[in-house]
Amino acid sequence: MSAAKRGASRWTDAAMTRRVRRRYLFERIFRGTGLLAISLSVAFLAFLLWNMGSKGISGFSQYEAALPIDFTKSDLFLDPATIKGPDARTTVAGADLSTAIANAAGAAYGPAADQMFSDAAVDRLTDAIVANPSMLTGSTTLWLPVGSKVDVAAKRDGDPAAEKLVGELQQKQALRRTFNTHFLTGADATDPSAVGVWGALKGSFYTILVTILLAFPIGVLASVYLEEFAPRNRWTDMIEVSINNLAAVPSIIFGLLGLAVFLDVMNLPRSAPLVGGLTLALMTFPVIVIAGRNAIKTVPPSIRDAALGVGASKMQVTFHHVLPLALPGILTGTIIGVARALGETAPLLMIGMRAFVAAPPHGIADPATVLPVQIFLWSDEVDRGFIEKTSAAIIVLLLFMLLMNGLAIYLRNRFERRW
């Protein structure tokens, strides 16, 4: 068609120019809004991390004070000759070490200082004696962790008495800051300077292990069956709807279910990672099934045709071709589900994982708590020393999650294939 036939071009007239300008304006507004949303979320994240970091970082350090102790005057009644062999620790622990520490502290820094040392100091002293029993025959100076009151005073404003004590200690150069290894190796305690996250970390690990071992294979196989083998009828529709609804059920309900079924009916041990893992597996399972079915649906039919075309059976098509191609998608869903389970608190409160557990669990049937519950418990404490411990535990939880997710993403990328 010639230009004359088309009529005069209207691309340059005012109305058209205005329309074009409006279109660009909308695009700019949309982009601006998007940028704003992203900046806001980055700002919130930065604030959260900064807040946790600044409060929690001091939780990883611990003040220690020098304690001159004269064992000859300490009334410990310990004979260095008996401290040997496998019972050495029990022998030493049987003596009244805490009184000995209090007396020595009182003697060195005045009567106000007799309770200045942490509960963890007893353990440290025990270790020192077991390592070198001959010290019992003379006097020595040991660096021992101070109690929460002094620790808090040394880190920021504590109460005036503690502040005064800290001042005196600093003057005598009898106070030093160390890395708090006990926080990473110990379990819950009543004294904030003696608490550790290892117990909760181990509890989290066992719980999530049970969850993954149950929810992943069952979820994947269920999604494979529903997608590849199940006949399309009213029953499968009903199962599909149920699973989708299950994914939306509030987590506390799963806790009640766990309480009713695993504890009351099946009589499994209370507060154990086994029951926690079972409960969280119920919660994670529908997420994995939904992600798995979607991932299986996206495998191109041409791959199925190709495998069927060379005479592969339905089973072989599924397990040799469809599942490997769907695995990255399934793993993504699993990561989301497991990360949610890892951060879950409510259902675990229902099955008794909020108990005070002072020793790390040795298996899935031992009483334990998990990191998020531990954080919840510490955040509820009155003692000021728990503030930094709560934040420090949050940092540990975030790092643990980062580690788990990193591992899962690494696995996913290894399985990722293009077609």
Place this chain on the structure above:
Amino acid sequence: MDMKEKMPMTPEAPAPEIPAIDLSHQPNLAEGDALIDTSREPKMCADKVGVFYGDKQALKDVSIKIYDDLVTAFIGPSGCGKSTFLRCLNRMNDTIPSARVTGRIDLDGEDITSAAMDVVQLRARVGMVFQKPNPFPKSISENVAYGPRIHGLATSKPDLEQVVEKSLKRAGLWEEVKDRLQESGTALSGGQQQRLCIARAIAVDPEVILMDEPCSALDPIATAKIEELIHELRGRYAIAIVTHNMQQAARVSQRTAFFHLGEMVEYGKTSEIFTNPRQQRTQDYITGRYG
């Protein structure tokens, strides 16, 4: 498009001229006649085959014989049922839940539509090459070795390597890929991928090879290579090929079946279909009046 609207042709219209279709690739017709000896047993024999998708009939009363050593082409406009029919020959239609096949299809006298027929074995005997090259996202050698391995035709590593080499050579791909057998099959070019799919199909030593528009996604050079390959494979397998391209049907096949609207309109020697069709509809199609 305009052509379609002018249909149907009025009887008064002058008979359209049949365009010159190059039949020089056809084997010596005398030899061809000997090959199409009617007394010979057909490899596959379809008798009154119909296909329903739900209530809709996609194919009705197709009867056809496919012979060893011959290439049979199915031509026709889109949606005429030729691919549907091809997929009946190795029961790929089983994967579509709503599909139902009536009639009887024999492979060496054995009814493959019966429930007693083992589909897995049937698909090994009747291999298939698809429209879009669909290599597995695995290595080249893994692609070819997969079929022999699952059927237990070759189990040891040297045996499998031998099958891979033989199949790739037969598919005319060996020289191009022999140094990179461990690379991904999906990294090859489209034409190479399609030849890899052919190698994969012949690795399980089938008796019949079905090809569903194998060149429709390829450029002319890759197409020429595949056509050449079909010529070479003809002596070894019975081949059925679906194609949109009439020139291609004329070049590679000895028998041609013309499908239209779910029916098989005409079936005969390729040379006859293209030079002297008996049906008006066939003539209209090959002269470019439809589709």
